[in-house]
Amino acid sequence: TPILVWFRRDLRLSDHAALTAACESGRPVIPVFIHDSLSQGLKAAPKWRLGLGLGHLAETLRDKSSRLILRRESDAQAALDKLIEQTGAGAVFWSRLYDPDSVARDSRIKDTLKQKGVEARSFGGHLMFEPWTVETQQGDFYKVYTPFWNNVKGRDVDAPRSTPGTIPAPDSWPDSDALEDWNMGAAMDRGTDVVRPFVRLGESAAQSRLGSFMAHIVEGYDESRDIPGADGTSNLSENLSLGEISPYQCWHAGLRAREEGKAGAETFLKELVWREFAYHLMHHTPRILTDNWREDWDAFPWQDDARAGDVWAWKRGRTGIRFVDAAMRELYVTGRMHNRGRMIVASYLTKHLLTHWRIGLDWFEDCLIDWDPASNAMGWQWSAGSGPDATPYFRVFNPETQIDRFDKDRSYVSRWIAEGRANPHEDALKFFDAMPRHWGLSPDDDYPEPIVSASDGRHRALQAYENRDF
Numbered sequence: 001t002p003i004l005v006w007f008r009r010d011l012r013l014s015d016h017a018a019l020t021a022a023c024e025s026g027r028p029v030i031p032v033f034i035h036d037s038l039s040q041g042l043k044a045a046p047k048w049r050l051g052l053g054l055g056h057l058a059e060t061l062r063d064k065s066s067r068l069i070l071r072r073e074s075d076a077q078a079a080l081d082k083l084i085e086q087t088g089a090g091a092v093f094w095s096r097l098y099d100p101d102s103v104a105r106d107s108r109i110k111d112t113l114k115q116k117g118v119e120a121r122s123f124g125g126h127l128m129f130e131p132w133t134v135e136t137q138q139g140d141f142y143k144v145y146t147p148f149w150n151n152v153k154g155r156d157v158d159a160p161r162s163t164p165g166t167i168p169a170p171d172s173w174p175d176s177d178a179l180e181d182w183n184m185g186a187a188m189d190r191g192t193d194v195v196r197p198f199v200r201l202g203e204s205a206a207q208s209r210l211g212s213f214m215a216h217i218v219e220g221y222d223e224s225r226d227i228p229g230a231d232g233t234s235n236l237s238e239n240l241s242l243g244e245i246s247p248y249q250c251w252h253a254g255l256r257a258r259e260e261g262k263a264g265a266e267t268f269l270k271e272l273v274w275r276e277f278a279y280h281l282m283h284h285t286p287r288i289l290t291d292n293w294r295e296d297w298d299a300f301p302w303q304d305d306a307r308a309g310d311v312w313a314w315k316r317g318r319t320g321i322r323f324v325d326a327a328m329r330e331l332y333v334t335g336r337m338h339n340r341g342r343m344i345v346a347s348y349l350t351k352h353l354l355t356h357w358r359i360g361l362d363w364f365e366d367c368l369i370d371w372d373p374a375s376n377a378m379g380w381q382w383s384a385g386s387g388p389d390a391t392p393y394f395r396v397f398n399p400e401t402q403i404d405r406f407d408k409d410r411s412y413v414s415r416w417i418a419e420g421r422a423n424p425h426e427d428a429l430k431f432f433d434a435m436p437r438h439w440g441l442s443p444d445d446d447y448p449e450p451i452v453s454a455s456d457g458r459h460r461a462l463q464a465y466e467n468r469d470f
């Protein structure tokens with residue numbers, strides 16, 4: 001009987017434990033994707049990017065004389081039941097996910113399938129270190145990154161699996177929806193034709209980026225990773241987020257680079273472990289996704305009106321603070337933002353503008369093509385000061401001196417800000433092509449005065465912190 005391989009955030013054929021196991025069984029394999037309530041509930045950019053990823057995966061499967069069967073059904077269980085009935089499948093294999101909604105769905109489905117006599121198997125692959133396998137000497141989970149890193153850094157990490165040579169096809173294929181009918185870009189109010197060229201789509205593109213990163217960039221990564229105007233990081237987060245590349249593939253490439261003596265390789269490995277740490281935290285304290293991780297922060301006087309004028313200025317890159325505005329526009333146009341930018345805009349929103357981190361988290365979730373529930377939540381709570389191992393609240397980034405340190409030649413701010421420039425950079429103009437017309441901005445506008453200056457904001461933030469009643 002056939003095996004259904006249920007794809008979710010693992011859009012690749014290489015190093016795919018569930019697919020490999022299914023192929024090795026010698027039974028026919030039917031790859032499926034179910035557009036259920038969870039994927040339907042994704043926000044604009046992650047949903048659009050998922051749609052692109054699915055289209056690409058379907059092509060890759062066709063090259064292997066296989067197919068991707070698409071079904072839209074809010075209840076994934078119902079979709080699987082129908083597929084099982086239509087194909088006579090005797091097993092469903094998938095790669096494990098870790099956010100609480102997926103965990104609840106998957107464990108329900110596993111139980112139901114088992115009751116029906118259908119084999120249900122989940123495999124690892126999205127993470128290298130299962131969150132429940134890393135514990136302190138007291139048997140607790142980690143709340144601080146460095147000891148977490150020390151615990152895992154020496155572990156054996158499986159070598160990546162290669163792509164199955166053949167994917168055994170069933171005698172007949174079940175029906176599939178047409179991907180276009182799902183209209184996964186419907187919620188993108190920005191011009192997708194502007195964003196599309198910035199997408200690195202699919203597993204072979206991700207692999208070749210990993211190769212060129214290791215050949216040319218990782219050596220200088222210790223410094224270049226902090227310079228938003230440079231091509232100095234791997235840029236693989238969007239592919240990791242959808243599983244177009246596996247963390248094992250990145251890890252082993254990093255280990256090889258370290259053995260070759262490439263200077264930044266160790267730091268790259270550490271960054272991969274930040275991702276693992278974010279998942280570790282989400283697994284053990286799922287409330288990190290929605291609530292202050294440190295409950296004493298519930299008393300902080302956040303401004304939490306998502307429609308407030310200063311929040312609106314922040315979203316549109318019109319705060320009058322160049323580093324902040326450049327980064328917000330990079331986000332809007334490319335669907336990504338450099339890590340230094342993420343830290344600066346998050347600090348500005350939560351400290352200078354005293355705005356609840358949840359508002360920033362939501363906007364990132366709407367805009368990021370590399371959106372990842374665990375890393376986004378950890379990043380925001382870290383920046384706001386409410387999270388585990390967070391930056392202390394009184395460490396307020398000064399967005400002016402950050403420019404002097406990390407954008408010395410101003411290449412980043414001039415790439416993204418058009419106002420006030422005689423010959424704006426072509427990417428700076430793309431922001432105006434991408435934004436919805438009702439935003440009413442023009443490259444000919446004057447560049448605004450700061451809505452809250454670097455020094456006033458710092459002062460306000462520190463005062464709010466001192467007056468807090470926790």
Ligand code: FAD
Pocket residue numbers: 225233234235236237238240241268271272273274275276278337338339342343346364368370371372373375376377379380383
């Ligand atoms: P590289 O520097 O090449 O690092 C390699 C990989 O390590 C990344 O692809 C990523 O998977 C992982 N990594 C690196 N830094 C971090 C980190 N601080 N936390 C977790 N993993 C990390 N990352 C996301 O993937 N999705 C998000 O939604 C996201 N939201 C964030 C929100 C805020 C407020 C902050 C401060 C950070 C956020 N990050 C998020 C983490 C980080 O900014 C990005 O992972 C990084 O910029 C991706 O670029 P890169 O692939 O070139 O990273």
